[in-house]
Amino acid sequence: MTSPFQIFVVEDNEWYGELLVHRLSQNSDHVVRRFTTAAECLEHLGDRPDLITLDYSLPDAKGEQLMRQIQARLPGVAVIVISGQEDVSTAVTLLREGAYDYLVKNDDTLPRLWNIVGKVEQQVRLRRENELLRQQIGARYAPAQAILGEHPSVKQLHGLIAKAARTSITVSISGETGTGKELVARAIHFQSTRAKRPFIAVNMAAIPRELLESELFGYEKGAFTGAAARRIGRLEEANGGTLFLDEIADLDLALQAKLLRVLQEREVTRIGGNQPVPFDVRLVVATHRDLLAEVQAGRFREDLYYRLLGLPITVPPLRQRGQDVLLLADSFVREFCAQNNLASCRLSDEARRMLLAHPFPGNVRELKAVVELAAVLADGEIIQAEQLPLRQNLTATPPLHMMSLKVQTTAIIQKCLLEMKGDVLATAARLDIGKSTIYRMLKDKEIIAEPSN
Numbered sequence: 001m002t003s004p005f006q007i008f009v010v011e012d013n014e015w016y017g018e019l020l021v022h023r024l025s026q027n028s029d030h031v032v033r034r035f036t037t038a039a040e041c042l043e044h045l046g047d048r049p050d051l052i053t054l055d056y057s058l059p060d061a062k063g064e065q066l067m068r069q070i071q072a073r074l075p076g077v078a079v080i081v082i083s084g085q086e087d088v089s090t091a092v093t094l095l096r097e098g099a100y101d102y103l104v105k106n107d108d109t110l111p112r113l114w115n116i117v118g119k120v121e122q123q124v125r126l127r128r129e130n131e132l133l134r135q136q137i138g139a140r141y142a143p144a145q146a147i148l149g150e151h152p153s154v155k156q157l158h159g160l161i162a163k164a165a166r167t168s169i170t171v172s173i174s175g176e177t178g179t180g181k182e183l184v185a186r187a188i189h190f191q192s193t194r195a196k197r198p199f200i201a202v203n204m205a206a207i208p209r210e211l212l213e214s215e216l217f218g219y220e221k222g223a224f225t226g227a228a229a230r231r232i233g234r235l236e237e238a239n240g241g242t243l244f245l246d247e248i249a250d251l252d253l254a255l256q257a258k259l260l261r262v263l264q265e266r267e268v269t270r271i272g273g274n275q276p277v278p279f280d281v282r283l284v285v286a287t288h289r290d291l292l293a294e295v296q297a298g299r300f301r302e303d304l305y306y307r308l309l310g311l312p313i314t315v316p317p318l319r320q321r322g323q324d325v326l327l328l329a330d331s332f333v334r335e336f337c338a339q340n341n342l343a344s345c346r347l348s349d350e351a352r353r354m355l356l357a358h359p360f361p362g363n364v365r366e367l368k369a370v371v372e373l374a375a376v377l378a379d380g381e382i383i384q385a386e387q388l389p390l391r392q393n394l395t396a397t398p399p400l401h402m403m404s405l406k407v408q409t410t411a412i413i414q415k416c417l418l419e420m421k422g423d424v425l426a427t428a429a430r431l432d433i434g435k436s437t438i439y440r441m442l443k444d445k446e447i448i449a450e451p452s453n
């Protein structure tokens, strides 16, 4: 345990108090302090002890009175009541009210106390480790750390995540594959007050239709052949936290109807069961499809669409994030080299130019895979352009009809501007467009004049 395990011994009998302190101090991780009255103990609760042993009869209070006051101020702290006489009904009351244990002063007290303290110590250690891990994960998914990018559209994304995190509003995320939709969902969860509760992700496209229902809603023992024991569904598992339903457009119509009912009623009945179980989850859904078009095509229920829309967040494709391609590439290379004990390497200017001109149909996921492989292939500390495994053939780029006119225009202007080494006038002349269009796009960071290191 990194920080010491703090024990308060509250005992007015001088001799017995010293005996307890002496015994419990035999573990050098323990910091043991003794108090002789309830008032003294209460006065020092701000030091947040991990465990308190309480003499049942103190000069200024009865054990249960002090225990209640301790629990009100330090919920969760382990209180062990030590009493001079065995009194079963008092013991039952104290244990029911939350005492960790009840001991009677006799020859066995010290060894029993030692065992109990060991058990509490282990629980406290696990709790602290858990808390630390949670903090680390939370910090890892803080938007600015996890969702890298300086482009205005990414900054806007950070802002929306912060707004979404403030409440439990449903969030619907759209964006092409690999743009970071799941990362956004996790960032919202770990920024919200639900961060200490579970984040559960279910991919509607990855689970066969016949299993998805039981995955989401759970089942009772014997609900169907093979249901040997009760299993709670992902909705219940996410209780108090966030449920992320990825590829929501792939949910079939029958399950859409069930999900809608469950969401409206805020309670779920396991398959084969008849007892509705209330749940409290924030829902985040994501899709790479145009959900409204799915509604218009009759493949997605309109009522469910409006139920799920909540706060819509669109994650932009990588090719619209200008210089961010390089910022991300540098970060992925750095991280990959560090994780794999490779000598640090960087991208050549030509490699940077190629990355900027590439359309990245697989978005950030593709960029990450490309630069990581290039770092493996690099011979020295410079990654050369030819070491980037970019899919240069036409099939790798999204078909033209899949790209909006704006995206196509931006890509053409960007490519030409880089070929012209950032010369706006020459680019405008070559493409026969106004130079102010290019200046405006540069100002809005839709395109960049030259790759920078």
Ligand SMILES: Nc1ncnc2c1ncn2[C@@H]1O[C@H](COP(=O)(O)OP(=O)(O)OP(=O)(O)O)[C@@H](O)[C@H]1O
Pocket (backbone or CB within 6 Å): 146, 147, 148, 149, 175, 176, 177, 178, 179, 180, 181, 182, 183, 184, 246, 288, 328, 364, 365, 368
């Ligand atoms: N802005 C970003 N900064 C750092 N890493 C990112 C960023 N965006 C995405 N990534 C990384 O790219 C990969 C793909 O992200 P993610 O799985 O969140 O995408 P997705 O949109 O949910 O994909 P799919 O549509 O296939 O489900 C992950 O490794 C993620 O960590």
